[in-house]
Amino acid sequence: MSKLCQNLRQAIQGAGLRDGMTISFHHHLRNGDYVLNMVLQEAAQMGIRDLTVNASSLFDCHRPLIGHIQNEVVTGIITDYAAAGIGRAISEGVLKKPVTFLTHGTRPSNILNGTDHIDIAFLAAPTSDCEGNCSGKYGPSACGSLGYAFADAQRADKVVIISDNLVEYPLCDPSITEDLVDFVVQVDAIGNPAGIVSGTTQMPKDPIALKIAGYAAQAIYASGLLKEGFSFQTGAGGASLAVADSMKRIMLSEKIHGSYALGGITGYMVDMLEAGCFRAIQDVQCFDLEAVRSIRENPGHVEITAAQYASPTAKSNAASHLDVVVLGATQIDTEFNINVHTDSNNLIMGGSGGHTDVAAGAKLTVIVAPLSRARMSIVVDRVFTVSTPGSDVDLLVTQYGIAVNPRRPELKAALKDARLPVADIRELQRTAAALNGPAKPFRPAKERVVAQVFGRNNQLQDLIYGV
């Protein structure tokens, strides 16, 4: 009996999709993904209703999901991140049941320990053989690491691999292996390469971003953590990349050999690996083509699962060994709580992703952000949504100075010793107010809950209300 299906419909029928089931997807094809849409379209045409979509992230390429919600093909969403287009619809109340927001660490934890059951996982694979040995490293839609797909493959009742690049059995170097796979479907394209990964990582030229990056790198150096064996994660945003650039200069000039870089990986981290700043990259997700090339070619660039990355119930995880992580924020409040879920109008436009996980794990969590965006202070009295609790955040670095969490007096002293512009977070808030003029008073109405935000401990951490 072959696993290879004639078409997606046959695979969906073979897997036994029924009303009320939970189906899952990974987000390695990012804003180029075709797979979530094609599965939901087929399910809709089959007359299936009342599905829960458990997706590691949702991008705006998934906007057709909104129609499926309106038609009640989809009635539940569990995710770690929802981009602004999907997020706005959720905030406007398209879904009757609140969205469940998890993190990149708690999602695999819940799947692996049975808290979140998956009936059928539909997993996009850039290369697969006919038995479902598959990889993200090869093929026209290569996305590199398949880190977020492993838990789904390991625990879903049925696993369907959807690929546009079928190769001879056995695929050598598989990420997900045949023992876990029920069905394989070949399609014309699993995604739009232009949306899957960016061609190159752009370093920002914006002088504010560069100033913030310089402060952040100096603060990390002053913390004493930047030494032999250093481990580091940074995001793909401009300011975060600029920090990496500053770190690289310091590491090369001081001849510091780090241990590993972690997380979603850009070409810039690959540069640092190849320059000898790190011995290894532990990669749960590739952000650009350079990262995809490197994970395919460099034995020091290792694919890890989301559970290895950051599961709170794993016996250990790479995030918990991190020295330093550099992260962004939409809002930060005077308790250092971070909001990365909602914008200044409380519209959903993101989610924790791995933010909450690595902030909890790292010895030093650095938030980099311009003090104001669109004439709004990022420092507020109280964040609209607690994505990452302030107890896990150590520094806020802005172009006007660095605020240190009062829980870290020794860190504050070290930064002052290094003559860095340390400022109280309320002082930064006042600076922003002076620059931007009086803040528009806006408190979201607390009428209808549109999303529940769960923390690292899998307890309800905050609620997001509709607008």
Next chain:
Amino acid sequence: MSKLCQNLRQAIQGAGLRDGMTISFHHHLRNGDYVLNMVLQEAAQMGIRDLTVNASSLFDCHRPLIGHIQNEVVTGIITDYAAAGIGRAISEGVLKKPVTFLTHGTRPSNILNGTDHIDIAFLAAPTSDCEGNCSGKYGPSACGSLGYAFADAQRADKVVIISDNLVEYPLCDPSITEDLVDFVVQVDAIGNPAGIVSGTTQMPKDPIALKIAGYAAQAIYASGLLKEGFSFQTGAGGASLAVADSMKRIMLSEKIHGSYALGGITGYMVDMLEAGCFRAIQDVQCFDLEAVRSIRENPGHVEITAAQYASPTAKSNAASHLDVVVLGATQIDTEFNINVHTDSNNLIMGGSGGHTDVAAGAKLTVIVAPLSRARMSIVVDRVFTVSTPGSDVDLLVTQYGIAVNPRRPELKAALKDARLPVADIRELQRTAAALNGPAKPFRPAKERVVAQVFGRNNQLQDLIYGV
């Protein structure tokens, strides 16, 4: 909290070993393994009693186990194979409870689906980092694949990695990963390299083995399966290796490019990979240093888990895609049932290992054996132990001719067309009797059951009685 323990005692205590628990071991260090003995010795010194040992195989280096059984430190054994020294003690009734014999495929199946629970897995690792990312490919005790250890690591309540080669975190290219590991212990040596793998694979010079091998290769060719995309498994015994040598000659001269070689891997299969006879090796276990070198260096030589290899409850497994497997036998009866558990005195001296699994999976199962051993016919009326049922066996190849299972008349016709010496299995039995003189009538007494042999379907397949 570090996973790294000061010594084995600390790890055992940390893992919470108690009377009545089940502990597990893999056999990749084969007859050089020190780990099973050191754990049981420590447990005995701690006064622990009534343990069940679930080991993928037991070798004669594990003879101290007999003393632990006598002292009731160990009261239960689950294994896929027990070498003659341990086997004789079992046959002589050292253990009160019958041994459970599984196969290399059913063992991981039972562990992964919860049938066989493991409290603590003690896993020898030739290289590990302090968090338990570990590999068999590197280090002074390198054994190559860790295929039989994965299920244990994935499902045991506690996982202890025991290594003699601790490297910096993170180990790149890990087989078992930190998310699964509770404790790591460094010891002086996990095994005796001389017993772990043999230095080189010796091709037999015995003319009988070469004659059998020639017939077997010709029979495989005549079956029509030896063509582009061919997949193949053979054992490490002399006759099996000689078959591989004959196959290689045919494949090279006929320019046949196979797909994959499977199983326990020797340098001879590596030669075939490097010569282009196969595109890939799927390796659940390395038998010699050449195989260890190859799995470390050759991207086409892939480590697979025991579940990927042959689990009957996996969604598919590599064994089930095999074209041809060449296997040995201690006894074969006129129904083609195979005994690889007991010798001609019904003393335990082996076990199914993967024999039963690949015989079930392959399109063509070829048994190679000299017609007599020590003046005893290997063809008998009824095997003492049904290790592999005759329904999964197609050919018996001896130096006196080839017997074809009556279930395969078309195969018999093909062999006859190829002018191969086809013989009825009863005719071979008579030939052996004529050569050896009258057989000593020996039927084992059926008094005390010392082992239960379970089949691929996890049903009781046969019983082994004490002597």
